[in-house]
Amino acid sequence: xxxxxxxxxxxxxxxxxxxxxxxxTIITVTGVFWGILVYITLSGASKGLDNGFEQRFERxxxxxxxxxxxxxxxxxxxxxxxxxxxxxxxxxNFLKSRIKEIKYIxxxxxxxxxxxxxxxxxxxxxxxxxxxxxxxxxxxxxxDKEIYDGGRFFNQLDIDNKRKVCLIGERILNDFFExxxxxxxxxxTIDGEFFTVIGIMKFVAGGGIEKDSDIWIPFTTFQNLxxxxxxxxxxxVSAHDEYDVKIVEEKVxxxxxxxxxxxxxxxxxxxxxxxxxxxxxxxxxxxxxxxLSIVVGIATVFGGVIGIGNILLISVRERTKEIxxxxxxxxxxxxxRLQIIIESVTLTLLSGVSGIVVGSFVLxxxxxxxxxxxxxxxxxxxVPISNIIGVLIFMVVLGxxxxxxxxxxxxxxxxxxxxxxx
Amino acid sequence: xxxxSNIQKSYKLGKNSLHVLKGINLEIKEGEMVAIMGSSxxxxxxxLNILGILDxxxxxxxxxxxxxxxxxxxxxAANYRNKFLGxxxxxxxxxxxxxxIQNVALPLQFQKINRKSRQKRAKxxxxxxxLAEWSTHHPNELSGGQxxxxxxxxxxxxxxxxxxxxxxxxxxxxxxxxxLMELLQKINDSGETIIIVTHEEDIASMCKRIVNxxxxxxxxxxxxxxxxxxxxx
Numbered sequence: 001x002x003x004x005x006x007x008x009x010x011x012x013x014x015x016x017x018x019x020x021x022x023x024x025t026i027i028t029v030t031g032v033f034w035g036i037l038v039y040i041t042l043s044g045a046s047k048g049l050d051n052g053f054e055q056r057f058e059r060x061x062x063x064x065x066x067x068x069x070x071x072x073x074x075x076x077x078x079x080x081x082x083x084x085x086x087x088x089x090x091x092x093n094f095l096k097s098r099i100k101e102i103k104y105i106x107x108x109x110x111x112x113x114x115x116x117x118x119x120x121x122x123x124x125x126x127x128x129x130x131x132x133x134x135x136x137x138x139x140x141x142x143x144d145k146e147i148y149d150g151g152r153f154f155n156q157l158d159i160d161n162k163r164k165v166c167l168i169g170e171r172i173l174n175d176f177f178e179x180x181x182x183x184x185x186x187x188x189t190i191d192g193e194f195f196t197v198i199g200i201m202k203f204v205a206g207g208g209i210e211k212d213s214d215i216w217i218p219f220t221t222f223q224n225l226x227x228x229x230x231x232x233x234x235x236x237v238s239a240h241d242e243y244d245v246k247i248v249e250e251k252v253x254x255x256x257x258x259x260x261x262x263x264x265x266x267x268x269x270x271x272x273x274x275x276x277x278x279x280x281x282x283x284x285x286x287x288x289x290x291x292l293s294i295v296v297g298i299a300t301v302f303g304g305v306i307g308i309g310n311i312l313l314i315s316v317r318e319r320t321k322e323i324x325x326x327x328x329x330x331x332x333x334x335x336x337r338l339q340i341i342i343e344s345v346t347l348t349l350l351s352g353v354s355g356i357v358v359g360s361f362v363l364x365x366x367x368x369x370x371x372x373x374x375x376x377x378x379x380x381x382x383v384p385i386s387n388i389i390g391v392l393i394f395m396v397v398l399g400x401x402x403x404x405x406x407x408x409x410x411x412x413x414x415x416x417x418x419x420x421x422x
Numbered sequence: 423x424x425x426x427s428n429i430q431k432s433y434k435l436g437k438n439s440l441h442v443l444k445g446i447n448l449e450i451k452e453g454e455m456v457a458i459m460g461s462s463x464x465x466x467x468x469x470l471n472i473l474g475i476l477d478x479x480x481x482x483x484x485x486x487x488x489x490x491x492x493x494x495x496x497x498x499a500a501n502y503r504n505k506f507l508g509x510x511x512x513x514x515x516x517x518x519x520x521x522x523i524q525n526v527a528l529p530l531q532f533q534k535i536n537r538k539s540r541q542k543r544a545k546x547x548x549x550x551x552x553l554a555e556w557s558t559h560h561p562n563e564l565s566g567g568q569x570x571x572x573x574x575x576x577x578x579x580x581x582x583x584x585x586x587x588x589x590x591x592x593x594x595x596x597x598x599x600x601x602l603m604e605l606l607q608k609i610n611d612s613g614e615t616i617i618i619v620t621h622e623e624d625i626a627s628m629c630k631r632i633v634n635x636x637x638x639x640x641x642x643x644x645x646x647x648x649x650x651x652x653x654x655x
Contacts, residue, residue, distance in 0.1 A: 007534070008537075009531050009537075016519060016520075017519075020519050321515070322517055325515045325517060326517075326528070326532075327496075327500060327503075328474070328476060328503060328509050328515075329503070329504065329509070329528055329529045329532060329576070330500050330501065330503050330504020330505070330529055330532040330533070330580075331500060331532050332496070332497045332500045332501070332532070333496045333497060333500070334497065335532070411496070414476075414477075415476055416471055416476040416477050419476070419511070419515065
């Protein structure tokens with residue numbers, strides 16, 4: 001049997017009989033081809049999605065969250081519901097000293113977004129309204145901010161001296177500056193005050209609430225400019241790696257509720273956005289998609305392979321006489337059987353491999369056209385080589401198994417009866 | 423070469439059984455050219471199938487080249503057919519998608535002979551039947567006579583001990599039939615044992631011996647003076 005398997009003639013015969021009816025062969029292999037195509041495309045796409053989101057969030061520590069205050073919804077300790085209040089700068093140390101899981105905590109405030117006031121930013125005759133953010137340098141520990149060459153982030157001295165320096169988003173650069181102008185060291189006006197541009201922020205889509213037209217200034221400068229006192233807009237918190245960020249988030253929220261007399265069950269008064277959780281959800285979604293692609297792929301391949309078996313049964317029926325001739329001339333039943341099985345495996349592999357090739361091409365094409373779409377989280381869609389090999393083995397096994405049926409059918413007719421067939 | 427003693431064969435047809443061969447005793451020596459004759463239903467095809475190990479007898483013994491043929495599984499039977507026997511059929515039974523030379527080489531493929539020697543031997547035998555120039559043609563490009571010659575080359579390529587021909591001229595006009603018989607006589611002259619099943623008197627008369635079957639029994643077995651097919655052509 002093995003010797004026959006390695007014999008070129010056996011393969012030649014199989015190739016001949018497959019090639020004899022090309023149109024039918026193509027129709028036959030479409031089923032398996034489609035199944036593999038679906039599997040490769042779906043599972044590659046889910047990997048691409050996974051990679052895409054990973055890339056989006058790689059600038060933000062996955063072990064971090066934001067928290068902010070919204071109106072209370074439950075009356076508590078004599079306060080009516082709908083009460084609004086703000087977090088204060090002192091809360092930073094209050095939380096940090098009481099919750100040991102906190103690694104970094106950085107307060108921030110803003111204006112011109114979320115409906116909290118407007119801003120007027122000017123340079124020369126240009127005037128626009130952009131979001132202005134007050135930050136501490138500590139924010140860099142929680143979410144990285146990439147700055148174009150030549151620029152810098154603000155530092156502690158800027159904070160201490162309440163310097164009027166700012167970082168601007170890429171779009172502001174395009175709106176306010178000519179291409180040949182050097183923005184760094186130049187001035188823009190923020191609500192009447194002159195600010196020196198010290199850096200251009202590179203925009204990465206999806207990494208939180210930021211836009212490409214934000215202006216970042218030192219927190220203390222913001223306080224002075226807008227007279228916000230001790231108020232802060234939200235806190236960015238990252239947990240030590242060994243702790244579950246979800247639990248830390250809950251701890252922080254409850255402590256804030258305790259401090260500001262919010263009902264412990266008030267879910268929306270202290271709100272939060274947990275990147276780790278979102279990240280997890282996307283990961284799970286991608287995993288689900290991969291699983292789905294396997295299930296759909298297997299089911300379709302199964303259907304396709306049964307189709308191949310079916311066509312081979314017909315083909316064996318058609319070739320009854322030829323098989324009879326071969327056997328009269330001395331072909332052994334094993335040789336006939338093997339030939340049919342090889343036909344089955346060849347058909348299966350043929351369709352499978354073309355499915356893999358076309359699937360890869362589809363993935364490549366999608367990748368190619370979405371490479372520069374920054375708002376489409378899809379990067380480097382791949383299917384691991386081990387899965388491809390697994391798919392091929394799966395197809396060989398399935399092809400052999402289904403081939404057994406027509407193979408047995410081919411030798412079950414006695415040669416003398418087969419010869420009488422017309 | 424062939425020795426049959428008391429061969430019995432019956433087929434079941436529903437509840438009845440049809441007794442086709444009712445005790446055949448026949449001995450054929452090496453180099454003979456035997457015609458088996460009989461009207462349809464006489465059992466001549468069944469006899470040929472048993473001789474060709476395509477069918478098995480119910481009882482009786484069959485010796486082929488001093489080897490008893492009985493209780494063979496399909497693999498062994500295939501092996502014996504390939505080694506000892508060559509077949510020629512009424513309807514040629516060439517494989518349509520193979521060229522003449524590929525058809526001739528096919529039995530050698532089952533012997534696991536390598537491609538080169540297969541090719542060489544097949545060419546040689548195609549030459550012997552006068553079709554060397556047609557080797558790359560497919561059966562549908564050949565005339566009936568040519569197809570049967572290819573079939574003869576295929577039957578002989580393994581150098582079998584016995585050539586079995588089932589109505590080899592049944593699908594041919596008489597001129598082509600005689601040409602074919604001339605070829606078979608030539609092959610027989612070189613020492614090959616040939617058994618031909620036919621119902622045509624003139625074809626039978628070109629053999630050296632005629633065995634007449636009727637209702638499953640041999641009713642006549644005579645050696646004759648062979649008519650040379652070349653005289654008819």
